[in-house]
Amino acid sequence: MMGQPPTPSYDSRHVYHLLLTSRYLTSRIIPLLAIAAVALCVALVIVVVSVMTGFLDMVRDSGRTLMGDVVISYPINGIPWYEDLIKEIEALPDAQAAAPMVETIGVLRMPYPRGSAKEPKMVQIWGIDGERLAKVTTYEETLMWSNIPEQAKPYVELDRIYQPVIESLDRGQRIEILRISPWENTDSMNDSQVADLAGAITNPEWIEHIRYVLVNSPETFRGSLSSDQIVLMQAALAAEEDMPPLQDQVLRDGVTLARNGQPGIVAGIHVSDANRRDSEGDYQVGGGGHWWLPRYEGALTTIPVDASGGTLEPETEILPFVNEFSSGVYAVDEIRVMIPLEVAQRMMHLDQAEIVDEMDPTKVIGIEPARATMILVKGKDGVSETDLRSSVEKAYSSFLDSVATAHPNGPAPPVPGINPSLQILTWEQQNAGFIGPVEKERALMRTLFSIVYVVCAALVLAIFWAIVYEKTRDIGILRSIGASRPGIVWIFLLYGLVVGVIGALFGLALGWIITINVNGIHDLLAQPPGWLAWGLAALTAVVLIATIIKLFSGRILPVVLGIMGTGILGLFTALVFILDASGGVVIWDPAVYYFSEVPNTIDLPEALITMAGAVIFSLVGAAIPAARAADVDPVKALRYE
C-alpha cells in the first residue's frame, strides 16, 4: 500500500464520477433545465439551418433545371455553324443532349388594360426549339397550363363563338361599333383615330363591344350589317344561349410554341401582372379568368444588332400567347418569354441569309449561316458539371478546327481567349447571380444563430455554478475520503458532457420533429383549429382555479407560479383567438416566397455539427464551475451542516 508509486490524480479514471453524474442527473430538476436549454438551442439552430438549406436547394434545383448543366454563350452576335457544334457535343460520351437558343431582350405589349393604351413590358426573349430544350431542361414540366383553367373556360368558349363575327367586320362597321359602345370614349375622336383604336384592341374586347350593341341597340346597328353577318351573329347569340358543357381541352401548344401551325409565345407566369398567387400557392387568373393570357396575342418588339454592333430597325412580331411557364424562380418567371428559335433568329437577324454581290444583288456569292447565342448542354447521369464543362471545351476546339476546314470562307465562330464574351460555364457559375445571395443569406443566418452556442454555454455555466454552490459540502466529503482535485473537476466536466450530449440528442429529435412538420405547424398558425383555442382556454381556467385554491395554502411560490402560468396561458389563448378571428398569420406566404411549401428536409451534416458545437460549448460552460469546485477548501466545506 505504501510502496505504490505516486500518481497525481490516481482517481480520475474511476467510476465514482459516472455514479455521481448519473445520480445528480436523475435526482434533481436543475440539470433537466440545463438539458432543456441545450436541447432548445440545438433545435433552434437545426430548424433554421435546415429550412435555409432546403430553400437554397430549391433555388439551386430550379436554376439547374432551367439551364441544363453547362452553357456555352456568345451573346448578341451568336455562334455560326452551331448545328455542327451540337453534333460535336452530342458525340461526347459525357453529354446527353444539347439545345440551341437565341437570347435577347425586347418589349412585349400586354393585352391589358382595356383600350388602346396597352401596357408594355420589358422582357428577356428566349428563342428556343421547345422539343430540344425539353431534352436538356425540365421545360415541359414547367409549362403551367395543361388544361384551360376552369375560370377561363367560358371566356375561351365566347372567343371561339364570336371569332367568325369579329373577322367579318369591316373598317366602317368597327368604327360604328366603337362609337356606340360605352367603354370607349370616342366622342371627341375623328374616324381615323377610332380606326387606330380599332386596330389596337383585343378580340375579347371586341366580343364585349359586339354583344353590347347586339343587346342594347340592335336596330341602329343592323342597318349596316350584311345578311351573311346577320346570320353569323344570330348563330353566335344562339350558340351562347346553349353553350355546350365545357370539355377539357389539353394544351399541347407549349412545347411546340405554336397554335394551329402559327408560332406563339410562352410567357413566364409572372410576366402577366394579372396572375397572382394566393396564400395556398395556387395561381389565380386575374378578372376571374378574363385575363387568362392564352386568350390574347402579344406584340413583341426587339432591336436587332448588326455585326459591327450598330442597331437596325426594330422588328415587331404579333404572336398569340400559347401557354405560360412556372420555373420556380421568381426572377426568371417575371421577365422571360419563350418564342420559337426561328422567329427569334429572324427578329435578331441571326437567321440564315444569302450573301449577294454588291454590284449585282441577284448574284449569290455565299451563305450567311444561322446563329445561336447559347447552347445548353445536359450531361449524362453521374457526370459532374465541371467534368462536362472541360469535355465541352474540348468539343468546342475541335468544332473550331472542323469549321476551318468545312467553311474556309464563311464566318468564323468566336475563339476562346480572343472573344472574351464567349463563355463556357456550368449552370452554377451561370446562375451565381441568384444562387449567391441565398447562399450568403444562409451563411449569415448560421453565423447569427451561432450566438446561440454562447447562450447555451452561458446557461450551462450559470446552472452549473449553482450546482457547484449547492454541492460544496459534497465536494468537501469527497475530498476527505481521498478524491483528488482533478477528480472533482472530472465530475463536473463529465456532468457537463452528459448534459451536452443528452441535450443535443433531444435537440436533434425536437429539431427533426419541428422541421418535418414545419408545414403543419405553419398551417396551424395560419388557421388555428377551434380545439386549440378552447383547449387552451380550458387549461387556463384550470390553472387559474388551482392558483385561487393555492392562495389559501399560505405559500407564495405556488401562487406566483400559478399567476404566471395563468398569464402566459391566457396570453396564448387570446393570441389564438385573435389569430382565429383575423384569419391567421401566414409567415411563409407562397405569394412572396414563391415555393408553395416551406422546405422540410433536415440538413443532417449541419445538424451533427450543431450538436457537436452544443456539446463543446456545454463543456466550456461546465469548465469554469468545475474549476471552482476543485478550488473548494474541504475544511471550510465540511465545517458546518
Add this chain to the structure above:
Amino acid sequence: MNDDRTQPILEAVDLHKTYRMGSVDVPVLRGSSISVSAGEWVAILGSSGSGKSTLLHLLGGLDTPDPGRGDIRFDGRPIAKLRRGDRNRYRNRDVGFVFQFYHLLPELTVLENTLLPGLVGSRIRADRDRARTLLGSFGLDHRLNHRPRELSGGERQRVAIARALLNRPRILLADEPTGNLDQETGREILELLKREHESGLTIVMVTHDRQIADLTDRTVVLNRGQVE
C-alpha cells in the same frame, strides 16, 4: 499488534496553524504536539474554538500546518510534506474520517455511500462484500438501498463509520461523532467505536464532553491551540 502499541503510529510535533479572517491572522494552533500509538483510543478534549477540529484535519491530511511550523508523521512518513496525490491517497487508504454531521451524500444509497472510498480508490468488486459485511455488523442490513434522508441520526452515523472503515484504515479520526445525537444514540455509537477499538483500530476522537473523553484510553486537553 502488541508490538505496535508501543510505537507511535501518528505523531505531530509543534503544530502551528493560522487562519486569515479578513485582514486579521487568527492563530488556531500554537505549537500543539500529540503522539498516538497503534491500537490506542485517544480523546482530544477542548472547548469550542480550542482548535481541536483543526488539529484533527491536520492529522488527517485534509489541511497542512503553517509552512515550516510543525511536522506530522504517519508511520514515520511526513504527511504535511507529501505531494498532493500522495496526500489524497493517504486520506483514502490510511485514515478514515467521521464527522459530527455524518456528511453522507444525499443522492446515494446507504450502500453506495459506504462504497464511495472504495470507488474513489478504485477497488470495486472486493469492496462490495466488505461494505455489506460492515453495514451488516452495524445492524443496517435492511437499509442498504435507502437514501440517507430516510435514516435516523444514529443510523446515519453508523453508515458514516462504515464508510470510514471501508478501506481498512489504520486510524479513524472522529470529530464529535456523538455531537448531533441524543444521549442514548450517542452511547450506541460510542459502544460501536469501542468494539472497533477492541478489535485493534486506532481512534483519535475530538470531543468537548469530558464524560465521553473518559471512555477512552487517554485524553489530551487542548486549550487555545496548545496541548496542556
